[in-house]
Amino acid sequence: MNLLAGPMCARCGDSLDRPSVGPSAAPVCRVCRLAPPPFVRAVAYGLYQGRMKEAIHAFKYGRLHPAARELGRMLAKAIGRMSAEAPRDMLVVPVPLHRSKLAQRGFNQARSLAQHALGELAKSDPAWKLTLAGSSLMRLRETQSQAGLSPRERRLNLRGAFAVSDPGAVADQHILLIDDILTTGATARAAAQALLKAGAASVWVATLARAQRSFAPGQSFGENPRDSYRAGPAPVELLSSDGTHFSPDPLPFYEE
Numbered sequence: 001m002n003l004l005a006g007p008m009c010a011r012c013g014d015s016l017d018r019p020s021v022g023p024s025a026a027p028v029c030r031v032c033r034l035a036p037p038p039f040v041r042a043v044a045y046g047l048y049q050g051r052m053k054e055a056i057h058a059f060k061y062g063r064l065h066p067a068a069r070e071l072g073r074m075l076a077k078a079i080g081r082m083s084a085e086a087p088r089d090m091l092v093v094p095v096p097l098h099r100s101k102l103a104q105r106g107f108n109q110a111r112s113l114a115q116h117a118l119g120e121l122a123k124s125d126p127a128w129k130l131t132l133a134g135s136s137l138m139r140l141r142e143t144q145s146q147a148g149l150s151p152r153e154r155r156l157n158l159r160g161a162f163a164v165s166d167p168g169a170v171a172d173q174h175i176l177l178i179d180d181i182l183t184t185g186a187t188a189r190a191a192a193q194a195l196l197k198a199g200a201a202s203v204w205v206a207t208l209a210r211a212q213r214s215f216a217p218g219q220s221f222g223e224n225p226r227d228s229y230r231a232g233p234a235p236v237e238l239l240s241s242d243g244t245h246f247s248p249d250p251l252p253f254y255e256e
């Protein structure tokens with residue numbers, strides 16, 4: 001598996017080109033510096049590539065449920081990396097699918113992963129007091145692909161996509177948001193904003209895999225034919241749970 005290594009952004013977990021300037025300052029990527037995310041920190045078990053990518057696809061589209069237990073163990077390890085700083089008592093909220101997508105796929109992979117991870121943590125680290133709140137967050141509408149959208153269009157694309165069904169249930173609670181993949185982080189930002197608006201005390205994010213936003217010159221992750229910088233190796237298709245595409249655009253998605 002492609003484990004994450006090297007200097008990482010203390011907020012979103014993206015890899016950093018340069019280590020932090022001082023020993024005390026937590027390193028933060030350009031995107032998080034320009035537009036700090038509403039969540040405290042996002043962790044992932046590994047990179048969305050190679051065997052990890054295959055395993056997630058097998059689970060999500062092939063409904064290969066034996067893979068779910070192993071992936072749940074990995075997600076539990078990712079959550080474990082937060083243990084030094086995150087509250088131990090959290091409400092676990094899987095990123096919801098829109099009901100049409102749920103009907104099509106038959107299950108919410110984020111919810112299934114959360115269930116397996118919680119089962120694993122209950123055995124391996126009982127200090128966690130994690131409660132699954134599978135229906136606290138609702139996806140109000142299907143969001144179109146993020147590929148080729150400007151930062152403003154991305155923002156509009158996800159604006160109002162999430163709502164909290166019962167604000168009383170999340171008010172003053174620390175929330176652990178779960179998804180299979182973190183791509184641009186726009187989905188996690190939109191979901192976290194909805195939870196904070198409903199009164200959540202803080203939002204933390206754990207995913208199985210993350211796409212690396214930082215990219216080497218000559219590489220392109222975009223699928224937009226207008227991408228003028230496409231060159232070199234064939235583009236890697238990166239799809240998040242909601243079908244939003246990863247794009248190399250390093251601009252902030254939520255400026256306000």
Ligand SMILES: [Zn+2]
Nearest residue numbers: 009012029032
């Ligand atoms: Zn960051």
